[in-house]
Structure formats: structure tokens, C-alpha cells
Amino acid sequence: MDTTLVIGNKNYSSWSLRAWLPLRQAGLSFCEEVIPLRREDTSEQILSWSPSGKVPVLLHEGRTVWDSLAIGEYLAELYPQAGLLPAARAARARARSIIAEMHAGFGALRKECPMDMRAHRPIDLSAETRRDVERISAIWEACLKEAGGRGFLFGSPGLADAFYAPVVSRFATYGIMPGPLGQAYMEQIQDWPLYQEWLNAARQETWSFNLTA
Structure with missing residues (x-):
């Protein structure tokens, strides 16, 4: 191979x-x-x-x-x-924009809420992290409304969803609840067979470390 x-x-x-x-x-x-x-x-x-x-x-x-x-x-x-990016130019440009924003930003969320898929520990968020959550929720809502209100960010699973899937994991771990459209999107990602495959493998890992260290 x-x-x-x-x-x-x-x-x-x-x-x-x-x-x-x-x-x-x-x-x-x-x-x-x-x-x-x-x-x-x-x-x-x-x-x-x-x-x-x-x-x-x-x-x-x-x-x-x-x-x-x-x-x-x-x-x-x-x-x-594979349809990783939308076929339409305008949608493709928007997808690239929100992917780049995820790639480069949201430092407060990353620091305060590191990914730990096996855990569930709700926390009180700092003001900076709440702003990150609000911005992410706005991104999701804008894309979902354009795509018809439900499902993946651009109608079918793609690169944008891959980049925001770890955010869904973080929100689930730390008890973060976006608005109704955001919650529907979280459910969509959590039900995605590929996400489930990764999550099940994460649960079977034996390695662990202290994320606050």
C-alpha cells in the first residue's frame, strides 16, 4: 500500500x-x-x-x-x-473561508477546551472562549440556513465538516450548547458513520495523559 x-x-x-x-x-x-x-x-x-x-x-x-x-x-x-469542496464557486469560496478561519483561529477554545473524546466535564467558559463559541455558532447557522437548515454545512459531508468535527467533540465534552441549528448540526456530525468510527477507536485507546499539565 x-x-x-x-x-x-x-x-x-x-x-x-x-x-x-x-x-x-x-x-x-x-x-x-x-x-x-x-x-x-x-x-x-x-x-x-x-x-x-x-x-x-x-x-x-x-x-x-x-x-x-x-x-x-x-x-x-x-x-x-469525493465532493470535499462544493462544486459551486461561491459556496467553495465560503467553505475555504470558514476552513481557514478554523485552521488559524479560535485559540481560546483550543486552550480552554482541548479535545478529549472520552471525557465529559462541563466547565464555566471564559469570556474569550464564549466569543469563540458564538462565532462558531454563527458560522454553522449561516451555512446551514444556506444549505436548507439541516444536515452538513454545505449539504453533503465535506472538508468543512471535517474541520469542525473536532469542535463538535469539544462542545460535547465540555457541555457547550449552541443554538438550535448548532445542536442539530452536532447531532448530524455525531451520527456520521465516519465520526463514529473514529470515536469508537478513540474509546478503545489505552494511552492517556493529563491535558492540564
Whole structure:
């Protein structure tokens, strides 16, 4: 097999999920190389695969592609039939905008609510994190209204949903409740068979570490 995706622990690695989902959507057969995070040899292991020293990294047909956004764009270009980006130019531009916003922003949410799919521990959010939640909820609502009010952000599952799926996980873990459309979107993602496949694998992992350390 000439395709390998190198990822971190499925319970914790939100960026790995963002690469794994579109790879599965594209229908590729691939090997998974899971590197446990926060161990003494983690950096050394990752560097043996990834020039950036970070996961995820995709090895495909002799090419090395790192960073979840680059991987998603690479797959969308290579496998247009997978529908990772909308066909319509305006919708595609909007999808790229909200993907880039997720990729670059929401630092308060990331810091205060790290992904931990096996956990459920509601917390009181800081003002900065509440602003992130409000912005994400607005993104979801705008896209869902344009797509007809229910379902995935652009009607069918795509790269935008892959990038916001870890947010759904965070909201579930920390008891964060968006508005009605946002809650419907969370249910859509949580019922998505690919998301369920990843979640079930995360629950079976034996590695754990203290996220507050």
C-alpha cells in the first residue's frame, strides 16, 4: 500500500481527525501510523515521518504532505468526485473561508477546551472562549440556513465538516450548547458513520495523559 497517514492519539489529536476524515471520504485505502503524544520519544517518532515535526502527515505515491489544511486541499484536488469542496464557486469560496478561519483561529477554545473524546466535564467558559463559541455558532447557522437548515454545512459531508468535527467533540465534552441549528448540526456530525468510527477507536485507546499539565 502506497498511502500512509501518520496521526496522534485519536482521543486527543484534533488535527489528525481533520486529515483522517477527508481521506476516508475520498475512499482511499491507507495505513495508519499512530504516534502516542506527550511521550519522551514522541518528537523523535514524528520527525521520522514529518519534516515539520507535527502530525498529521500524509505519504501518498511518493509525496509527503503535512498540515491538515494542505492534506485536505491536496485530496480535494486529486479526488474531485469525493465532493470535499462544493462544486459551486461561491459556496467553495465560503467553505475555504470558514476552513481557514478554523485552521488559524479560535485559540481560546483550543486552550480552554482541548479535545478529549472520552471525557465529559462541563466547565464555566471564559469570556474569550464564549466569543469563540458564538462565532462558531454563527458560522454553522449561516451555512446551514444556506444549505436548507439541516444536515452538513454545505449539504453533503465535506472538508468543512471535517474541520469542525473536532469542535463538535469539544462542545460535547465540555457541555457547550449552541443554538438550535448548532445542536442539530452536532447531532448530524455525531451520527456520521465516519465520526463514529473514529470515536469508537478513540474509546478503545489505552494511552492517556493529563491535558492540564
